[in-house]
Amino acid sequence: MRLWMCLVLLITVLMTPVAPALAADKLVVWWNKGYYPEEDAAMQKIVKDFEAKHKVEVDLSFTAQEDLVKKETAALIAGRGGDVMFCFYNDWQIVPKFGWDDKLADMSDVIKTLEPRYNKKMLEVAYVMNNRLKKRAYYGVPIEAQTMHIHYWRDLLKEAGLEDDPAKIPMKWDDYWGHWKKAQDALRKKDAAKYGKLYGVGMTESTRATDTLYNFEMALLSYNGELLDKNGKIVAGDPKNREAIIKTLKWFSDLFTSGYVPPDATNWTDGDNNAGFHSKSIVMTPNPSQSIPAAQFFNKEDPQKDNYFNKMGTIEWPDGPDGKKARYLSAVKTIVVPKYSKHQPLAKEFIKFVLEPERFMEYIKAANGRWFPAFTDLAHDPFWRTGHKGPRGEKDNHIPVATTIFLERDNKVFEHYKHPAYSVVYDENLWGKAMARIAIEKWTVEKATDEAIERMKAIFAQYK
Amino acid sequence: MKTFISVVAVVILVWTFFPVYYMVLLSFTPTNDLFQPGLYVEHPTLRNYVYTMGQDNPFVRYFWTQLGTSLIVSVWTMVGVGAVAALGSFAMARMKFRFRGYVSGMTLFTYVIPSSFLAIPFFKMMGDYDLIDTKLALVLAMITFASPYALWVLSDYARSLPPEIEEAGALDGAGTLQTFFHLYLPLIVPPLIAIGTYAFLYAWNEYLYALLLLTGERNIPLPVAMSNFLTTDNAPWNLLMAVSTVYSIPPVVLYYCFKRYLVSGLVSGAVSGS
Numbered sequence: 001m002r003l004w005m006c007l008v009l010l011i012t013v014l015m016t017p018v019a020p021a022l023a024a025d026k027l028v029v030w031w032n033k034g035y036y037p038e039e040d041a042a043m044q045k046i047v048k049d050f051e052a053k054h055k056v057e058v059d060l061s062f063t064a065q066e067d068l069v070k071k072e073t074a075a076l077i078a079g080r081g082g083d084v085m086f087c088f089y090n091d092w093q094i095v096p097k098f099g100w101d102d103k104l105a106d107m108s109d110v111i112k113t114l115e116p117r118y119n120k121k122m123l124e125v126a127y128v129m130n131n132r133l134k135k136r137a138y139y140g141v142p143i144e145a146q147t148m149h150i151h152y153w154r155d156l157l158k159e160a161g162l163e164d165d166p167a168k169i170p171m172k173w174d175d176y177w178g179h180w181k182k183a184q185d186a187l188r189k190k191d192a193a194k195y196g197k198l199y200g201v202g203m204t205e206s207t208r209a210t211d212t213l214y215n216f217e218m219a220l221l222s223y224n225g226e227l228l229d230k231n232g233k234i235v236a237g238d239p240k241n242r243e244a245i246i247k248t249l250k251w252f253s254d255l256f257t258s259g260y261v262p263p264d265a266t267n268w269t270d271g272d273n274n275a276g277f278h279s280k281s282i283v284m285t286p287n288p289s290q291s292i293p294a295a296q297f298f299n300k301e302d303p304q305k306d307n308y309f310n311k312m313g314t315i316e317w318p319d320g321p322d323g324k325k326a327r328y329l330s331a332v333k334t335i336v337v338p339k340y341s342k343h344q345p346l347a348k349e350f351i352k353f354v355l356e357p358e359r360f361m362e363y364i365k366a367a368n369g370r371w372f373p374a375f376t377d378l379a380h381d382p383f384w385r386t387g388h389k390g391p392r393g394e395k396d397n398h399i400p401v402a403t404t405i406f407l408e409r410d411n412k413v414f415e416h417y418k419h420p421a422y423s424v425v426y427d428e429n430l431w432g433k434a435m436a437r438i439a440i441e442k443w444t445v446e447k448a449t450d451e452a453i454e455r456m457k458a459i460f461a462q463y464k
Numbered sequence: 465m466k467t468f469i470s471v472v473a474v475v476i477l478v479w480t481f482f483p484v485y486y487m488v489l490l491s492f493t494p495t496n497d498l499f500q501p502g503l504y505v506e507h508p509t510l511r512n513y514v515y516t517m518g519q520d521n522p523f524v525r526y527f528w529t530q531l532g533t534s535l536i537v538s539v540w541t542m543v544g545v546g547a548v549a550a551l552g553s554f555a556m557a558r559m560k561f562r563f564r565g566y567v568s569g570m571t572l573f574t575y576v577i578p579s580s581f582l583a584i585p586f587f588k589m590m591g592d593y594d595l596i597d598t599k600l601a602l603v604l605a606m607i608t609f610a611s612p613y614a615l616w617v618l619s620d621y622a623r624s625l626p627p628e629i630e631e632a633g634a635l636d637g638a639g640t641l642q643t644f645f646h647l648y649l650p651l652i653v654p655p656l657i658a659i660g661t662y663a664f665l666y667a668w669n670e671y672l673y674a675l676l677l678l679t680g681e682r683n684i685p686l687p688v689a690m691s692n693f694l695t696t697d698n699a700p701w702n703l704l705m706a707v708s709t710v711y712s713i714p715p716v717v718l719y720y721c722f723k724r725y726l727v728s729g730l731v732s733g734a735v736s737g738s
Contacts, residue, residue, distance in 0.1 A: 030679065033695045037522040061680035064695040067688065074676050078588035080596070082679075271699065279500075295696070301496055 026059040027343050027350060030071065030082035033062040035291065036298065038366035043354075046363065050353050056346065069093050076103045076338055083341040084350055090140060090334045091125050093427070096420040098336075099128035099139035100463070105337040110348050111138040114355060114375075118142075119406075122374040125332040125413045129232075129420070131463075140334035141351050144364055144371035145413075147330045147405050148218050148317055149398075151277060151292045152180070152284035155311040156198075160186035166315040166397065173222070176318035177201065181260045183283045200260040202273045202285030205252055205439065207432035209270045214288040214329065216431040217414070220248045221327045222320035227456070232418030234460055236453045245453070247321075249431075250445045253438045266439055286317070288331065293398040294368040297388065309394035314401045316409075328411040332374060369399040372406050379407065421460040430455055484712075491706035498701055512706035523693050523703060526681050534685040535714070537602050537674075538667040544607040545663035546656055549614035553652070554644050556615070557622030558630065568619060571612040579609045580672055587676050601677040602685075606667040614659035621655045622648070657725040665715055686711050 029047065034040045040062055047060045063071060068087040075081025076098050087094065098104050111123070126140035157164035160183040170176055184200030204211040220227070225244025227236045235241055255261055262276060273285040274292055285292070293314060296307040317326040335354075337347045354360060361378050364371055369387060373379050384403040387396025405411060416423040430452045437448040490498070492508040515521040519528065555561070556568045586605055587596070595601040629651070633643045649656075674688045681689065686707070693704040719726070 033692055035696050040522075059680075061683075062692075063679070064692045066694075067675050067691055070672075071676060071679070074584050074587045077584050078591055080588070080591040271694075 026057045027084065027346050028082045029058055029060045029084045029350065030068060030086070031060060031062055031084075032068055032087050033064050034367065035294070035370060036366065036368060038368075039363065042363040042366040046354055046359055049359075050350055053353070054346070054349065058350070063087075065089050072336075076340075079338075079340040081338065081340075083343045083347045084335060084337055086143075086333075086335045088333055090336055091142075091332055092414060092416045092423045094336055095126055095140045095334055096128050096416045096423045099137075100131045100420040102130050102132040103339050104139040105339050105341065105344050105347075106137045106139065107141050107337065107348070107351075108138045110141055110351055113352065114141070117357075117375040117377050119374055119376050119379065121411060122330065122332045122413060125417050126334050128417050140336045141355070142332045142334045142374045143355065143360070144367075144373055145330045145332040145406065146289040146371060147328050147402065147411065148214060148286060148288050149290065149402060149405065150284055150286050150315045150317060151398075152313050152315065153277075153280060153311060154313045156187065156280065156283050157183055159190070162186065164313065166313050166401070169315060171316070171318050172323070173318050173321045177255070180284045181258070184260055187283075197281060199262045199276075199282050200284070201255060202265070202276050202282030203252070203255060203261050204265055204268045204270075204273050204286075205256055205261070205432070205435045206266050206268045207429045207436055209268050209272070209432070210426070210429075211268075211270050211273060211286075211288060212429060212432040212435065213426055214331075215286055216248065216252070216435075217329055218286070218317055218326075219251060220244060221329070222317070223247045223251075224320065224322065228415050228418050228422065230418075232415075232422070234453075234457055236456055242449060242453065245449050246445050249434055249438060249449055252435050253445060256435075256439045266436060290314075290368070290370045290398060290402055294370050297368055304391055308388075309390035309392075309397070312397065314398040316401065316405060326409065328405055328409050330406070330411055330413050332413050333371065369402070372402060379403070419460065419463065421463045424459045424462075425456055428455070428459070487705045487708055487712075489705075490702050491709045493702050495700070495702060512703045513710075515703060516706050516710060521700075521703060523700060524707060526689070527686075527707065529682055530684060530686040530689045531711070533599065533678075533683065534668060534687070534711075537599055537606065537670075537685060538664045540599075540603045541606040541610060541667035542660045542664040544603060545610045545614050546660045548607060548611045549618045549659055550649060550652060550656060551644070552611075552615045553618035553622045554648050556619045557625075558643075558648065559640070571615045571619075574609075574612045583672055583676055586673065590677060596677060597679055597683060599678070602670070602674055603667075605673045605677065606663070606670060610663040610666040614663060617659055618652060618655055621652060625651055654725045657722050661718055661722055661726060664718060668715055 031043055034043070043062075044060065047058045050056075051058050065088040068085075069089040071081065072085050072087055072090075072094055075085075076094070085094075095104070107126070111118075111126070115123075122142050122145055123138075125142050126138045127136055128139050129136050130139070152164075154164040162179065162183055163169055169179055180200035182200075184195075184198060187195040187198055204215060206212055217227075223244040225236075225241050225248060227234065227241070229235045236245060256265065262282065264272075273282070273287060274295065276282045277285045277287075277292055278295065293308055293312060296302065296312060297305060299305075299307060302308075317328065319325055320327075335351055337344055337351070341347055354363070355375070357375070357377055360373070360375070361381060364373050364378065365383065369384075372384070383399070385400055387399030389396070416426065434448040434452040437443040437451065438445055443451075489503075489505055491512055492505050492510070494507055494509045494511070497505070497507060516524050516527055519525055552571075556564060586608075590596050590601040590604075595604070625648075629647050630643055633647045638646065669687065670685075671687050671691075674685050675691075678684045678688070681692075690704060690707060690711075693699055693707075
């Protein structure tokens, strides 16, 4: 008898530290952890205000994007988890695939309410196909976007005796890329000990980084290539497009083998070009967000923000080889509500609450200009045109450039909304693999191109 | 030959310890020197440890809570696995019941399916029991995946014990439970400590299930929290390495506390047939 009592006691003790369970009546919000503490603080404030106004409890948690996308995937398959989910990868990993599988709530009513405020170009990212209902609808709510910019060290260009003013840097395709190559040559010649390992162009060309896809598709646009038509059908194999892909991949290959790109760029992750830039081992790098200047803005070692306001520059992608102005791609970040959620009306109310102009402006500004709002009323705020003001009255060289790209350039969203298979193409980093085939395995450009196109067709064939 | 073996041993030693050395090295490196890699730190600083211990940085705001979660989950996993393995091995090695051989054989079969494949079914199951976001869910998951190996080791050890022990107990009037607690349990202490340590480390290093089953910075164990360090484009590697260094201390302490049981315990099953 005593033994049985001991066993019962042991089981009771075992249960003690682990007893509390998930409260079913809360609105569970899974939110992407911000890049800066201010972003998280702004969201926490919004949640508190929402709780006070609606007299409900909100369970808000922040998770890093790589982890959050796994949690979301598990939750959507298992049919339980968060009621509102915002992850930086939703636009390409969640919305097209789970919209297709009928696992996401139809957000068309929310979009209809917000439609007058939207930048229409950004809206289509969430307008995806539901394969069960055989029709398209809005399966997410776009909120903010990022696009491609080139960052460079003005002080390195000056030291190399080259033009550092963004308005005067040549924008013709060959001259533009040649500018950074000249900087490498000049700096290495000037001080071999200091600049022996400096490279002119920090171009990510790896299978591990999503930056590679961004770089590839930007260059493909410059070469006038297309991968999908407006209905989401593959046109990559059409002679004109195949030719453009070949030219694009050859350009990346030539750039890599020219000696002006760091040799480990074929192995970089998304953060490695940032790290290389901050350590000044590259003169310039294309980057699909304002993360690099934003990091310098918050650099505690540089309290006068000299790097941000004086030593760094941000410039546009060059004109294409045919002389036409660059066309841009935007990645538009999107909130989703799972279909399994029992709190869909409240979840939608919450999203509308977050996106009220003043409130959302406060949130998005906390990201220091890293994201651009998907709403025209917010985009017209003077902040996006002027950016920050330096301690000595300096002008911002970064945020206004992004604003110009978003509002004045030919800019379209990534095309994964057209077909869920296209997000698998991104998952597999097909174009990064093609670059690796050429640069590392020494395949011919044509062979690598054809392999990628065939793989793309095979992926699309799986979605019937 | 001796020289060759010594050289190989030194190479293996350096190969093994270099990542640990580098982790500690980076933890003492100031931010400005992070991207000037070297084999020693020119301007060592304790700042990262001060931030960590004082929770004086947004990344380590819940350091002690998260460390506590890791500790709670690991200790209860250790207790749970120990209980399952002790009771299970006693049943399989010392008692007679139908299909005993099959049950014994099936224990290791569970490892045929990688645990990551079972993550989503497990998530759903824990959801059905309303256990998501509780430490119990993670403890149960860890017990599930660590128990088969523990059971296998202990069962083999238990078979090597002479049957006279139970016979002597029976003569004194001991029942099954008394035999288990008074005769069997004291004899399996060394392998039990070994598999307990194994279970502790299994749970201590778990990532995927912790990520899926627990949410929120106050709830997650430290390995999951550490992934948040990589959210920013400028990951604070030195702070991350300081946290990693602190996180590696409890397993080392545990190892040294129970070192004398570990080797004998873990190989005990392997020689049972000899």
